[in-house]
Amino acid sequence: MRPDKPISAIEYTLYRNYRTVHGIRIALAFVLTFLLVRLLHIPEGSWPLITLVVVMGPVSSWGNVFPRAIQRIGGTIFGAVSGLIALKLELMSLPVMLVWCMIVMFICGFLTLGKHPYMALLIGITLAVISGAPPGDMTLALWRAGDVILGSLLALLFTSIWPQRAYIHWRLQLSDSLLETAKIYHAGFSPNLVDKPRLTRPLQRLLTGVVKMRALIEPASKETRIPRSVFEGIQTLNRNMVCTLELQLNAWWTSRESHLIMLNAPTLRRTQQMTEQTLRSLSAAIVEGNADKIAANSAGLADIARELRQLINESDSAERVETPIHGYVWLCLEMASQLERMSDLTRLVLRK
Numbered sequence: 001m002r003p004d005k006p007i008s009a010i011e012y013t014l015y016r017n018y019r020t021v022h023g024i025r026i027a028l029a030f031v032l033t034f035l036l037v038r039l040l041h042i043p044e045g046s047w048p049l050i051t052l053v054v055v056m057g058p059v060s061s062w063g064n065v066f067p068r069a070i071q072r073i074g075g076t077i078f079g080a081v082s083g084l085i086a087l088k089l090e091l092m093s094l095p096v097m098l099v100w101c102m103i104v105m106f107i108c109g110f111l112t113l114g115k116h117p118y119m120a121l122l123i124g125i126t127l128a129v130i131s132g133a134p135p136g137d138m139t140l141a142l143w144r145a146g147d148v149i150l151g152s153l154l155a156l157l158f159t160s161i162w163p164q165r166a167y168i169h170w171r172l173q174l175s176d177s178l179l180e181t182a183k184i185y186h187a188g189f190s191p192n193l194v195d196k197p198r199l200t201r202p203l204q205r206l207l208t209g210v211v212k213m214r215a216l217i218e219p220a221s222k223e224t225r226i227p228r229s230v231f232e233g234i235q236t237l238n239r240n241m242v243c244t245l246e247l248q249l250n251a252w253w254t255s256r257e258s259h260l261i262m263l264n265a266p267t268l269r270r271t272q273q274m275t276e277q278t279l280r281s282l283s284a285a286i287v288e289g290n291a292d293k294i295a296a297n298s299a300g301l302a303d304i305a306r307e308l309r310q311l312i313n314e315s316d317s318a319e320r321v322e323t324p325i326h327g328y329v330w331l332c333l334e335m336a337s338q339l340e341r342m343s344d345l346t347r348l349v350l351r352k
Contacts, residue, residue, distance in 0.1 A: 079126025
């Protein structure tokens with residue numbers, strides 16, 4: 001998929017209601033699979049239905065379902081072979097069959113704590129399903145294994161029809177996060193306020209939303225082949241900007257005297273306007289897939305950063321340093337630096 005593809009109005013609506021779309025998809029997939037099982041008279045027909053729900057149910061995006069189905073198929077094949085061997089050994093000696101099952105389950109438990117826990121878990125589940133067949137009944141065991149693989153393939157098929165992409169979910173959530181940051185920034189530094197606004201809850205909700213975005217990094221990286229480190233960098237910067245914003249608000253409203261001085265400083269006012277403008281531009285560019293909007297603010301951020309450094313140098317050379325003012329100016333410089341890095345990484349993500 002194209003990382004820079006604009007998010008259309010239809011996609012915007014569907015992804016805003018992704019839980020409803022996911023529910024409809026699973027309901028239709030279940031009914032169609034049920035009809036297929038009944039019309040073809042597939043033995044052990046409950047296993048394709050169970051597998052379909054297990055593979056599609058917990059996750060909705062293609063980047064999650066595809067590796068999950070592949071792991072299930074791989075685990076099912078290995079578990080099926082192990083189960084068939086167990087059934088064959090049972091005809092020879094029950095103790096030998098039990099020793100074989102112990103070895104396979106040991107491997108299953110050992111690998112469950114490794115890199116592919118789902119595949120390892122499916123080895124044990126499939127072994128249990130197949131070895132639970134009547135002794136020596138290879139036909140029933142093979143049907144059960146085939147039904148599980150069929151259910152996984154059907155899950156892939158239904159998920160591939162207009163699939164939901166974790167990358168688009170990530171873009172929308174990042175855009176929302178940056179826009180919410182801009183709104184809180186505007187509310188906290190409004191020159192029309194005489195008292196510090198109560199922004200603790202909005203900041204907490206914002207930070208909670210940023211943390212939840214981490215779940216989309218792995219599938220988004222798989223869908224786009226963009227290195228995970230790029231997404232991790234944006235995630236870290238996004239979280240740091242929220243924390244920096246909270247510190248800025250505290251420094252801005254520390255005392256009435258310092259607040260009035262900063263309120264009448266033209267450089268700081270331009271910094272606030274440029275910061276809010278950059279946050280809103282980043283939010284819009286991520287949805288539109290237009291990296292040019294991001295580049296347009298880079299020069300302005302660089303100019304602001306130079307002015308802030310000069311202001312800090314003047315403050316350092318002064319005989320009396322106002323700690324809240326100095327701290328706020330430094331935090332403004334840090335926010336500008338974070339926005340520059342965020343702009344660079346966002347352009348990297350939206351590359352063609």
